[in-house]
Amino acid sequence: MGITPTCWVSVSLPAFAGNIAHATSTLAGDARLMVAVKSDAYGHGEKEIAETALRAGADSLAVLDIDSGARLRPHAGDAMLLAWLLSPADDFSVAALAKVDLGISGLWQLEKLAREVPQGGVSVHLKIDTGLHRNGALPEDWEELCREALRLERTGVLRVKALWSHLSDTSLQENELSLARFHSAVDQARAIGLTPELLHIAASAAATDLPESRLDLVRVGISAYGVSPFDDRSAHDMGFAPVMSAHALVTSVDQERSEARIGIGYADGLLPLPADTGWVLHDTQRLELRSVEADHCVVGLPSNHAVSLGDHVTLWGQPDTGSPSAEDWASWSGTIGDEVVSAMAHSIEHRFIRQ
Ligand SMILES: Cc1ncc(COP(=O)(O)O)c(C=O)c1O
Numbered sequence: 001m002g003i004t005p006t007c008w009v010s011v012s013l014p015a016f017a018g019n020i021a022h023a024t025s026t027l028a029g030d031a032r033l034m035v036a037v038k039s040d041a042y043g044h045g046e047k048e049i050a051e052t053a054l055r056a057g058a059d060s061l062a063v064l065d066i067d068s069g070a071r072l073r074p075h076a077g078d079a080m081l082l083a084w085l086l087s088p089a090d091d092f093s094v095a096a097l098a099k100v101d102l103g104i105s106g107l108w109q110l111e112k113l114a115r116e117v118p119q120g121g122v123s124v125h126l127k128i129d130t131g132l133h134r135n136g137a138l139p140e141d142w143e144e145l146c147r148e149a150l151r152l153e154r155t156g157v158l159r160v161k162a163l164w165s166h167l168s169d170t171s172l173q174e175n176e177l178s179l180a181r182f183h184s185a186v187d188q189a190r191a192i193g194l195t196p197e198l199l200h201i202a203a204s205a206a207a208t209d210l211p212e213s214r215l216d217l218v219r220v221g222i223s224a225y226g227v228s229p230f231d232d233r234s235a236h237d238m239g240f241a242p243v244m245s246a247h248a249l250v251t252s253v254d255q256e257r258s259e260a261r262i263g264i265g266y267a268d269g270l271l272p273l274p275a276d277t278g279w280v281l282h283d284t285q286r287l288e289l290r291s292v293e294a295d296h297c298v299v300g301l302p303s304n305h306a307v308s309l310g311d312h313v314t315l316w317g318q319p320d321t322g323s324p325s326a327e328d329w330a331s332w333s334g335t336i337g338d339e340v341v342s343a344m345a346h347s348i349e350h351r352f353i354r355q
Helices: 013-028 038-043 046-055 066-075 092-098 107-116 141-153 171-190 206-211 326-333 337-342
Strands: 007-012 031-035 060-064 078-083 098-105 120-127 159-162 198-199 219-220 244-254 261-262 279-282 285-292 299-301 312-317 349-353
Touching: 007 013, 013 031, 013 046, 013 219, 031 046, 031 120, 038 046, 038 060, 038 326, 038 337, 046 060, 046 141, 060 066, 060 285, 066 078, 066 092, 092 098, 092 107, 092 120, 098 107, 098 159, 107 120, 107 141, 120 141, 141 159, 141 171, 159 171, 171 206, 198 219, 206 312, 244 326, 279 299, 312 326, 326 337
Parallel strands: 007 349, 031 060, 031 219, 060 078, 078 098, 098 120, 120 159, 159 198
Antiparallel strands: 007 244, 244 261, 244 312, 261 299, 279 285, 279 312, 285 299
């Protein structure tokens, strides 16, 4: 028997499945829905999340790197898996074996593919940088990349399945400009002779606010996990439910100082907060957070509220009970909700709610 943990996250697979259905109708529309399961599915657990996404109607999965794709292939049936964070140290033959599509940004990646998988079988998505300046071929290198990809396609080394880009999501105007740049790059690639089946550029934010960016496929990440990509709208406003909630037990009570410790800290993945910022929920009572330490947090005890050793508190993710949200925690720690949930990836127990 193991030691009873003093903290854990609950991951609601039914809530996630509901979010996938909602994303299909409200974010994808007529486009296909690719669900991003990068960073251990934003800290939620990649295997369970990948299986649930596909069962709930997602078309495909975005995975970051080849090894994650190979790990998820047994859980993904024949669904398309796309990896785009490619390193010179990767073995591209692993992508061929696991049928992982590669997001290609540079000539060196095409050369490596031709060298390591000369027999062919890998589909590629050529990526153009449309303003984000993070991954993607620069416009001045695009023509050469397209020409080389076409040459390799004609010799049977690869298939150019898609052309794609990623948006900065800094403003609607910036996204519109990037979308226009993308269309020019697509025209250029087609003029060279490429015949992609798919065009994709939008993630959560653009799929919500710029429907013309949905094209053939949208790659949705954080909103499917019930966390908002926006500052001015909550995931709840968008119709998405939280999937992860974080919990801890009271591990000591100090009546003299009117404070208690709860058994979760930054070593468990909790993002640190400035002193005396934020609160957690005990029953229906808010307990103010005094500090986040390595293996515990200190909370203040209101004079009219009893707390006992072993009691349960919720840190975020159960709005029905009045708890904070992951977005609340993000605003307290000066970051985005993605980081709050993703940070819980490995060190903390994940309890899956399956029905
Ligand atoms: C290339 C790519 N597509 C899609 C996503 C999903 O984005 P979001 O979580 O904003 O929906 C990400 C996330 O960083 C990404 O890098």
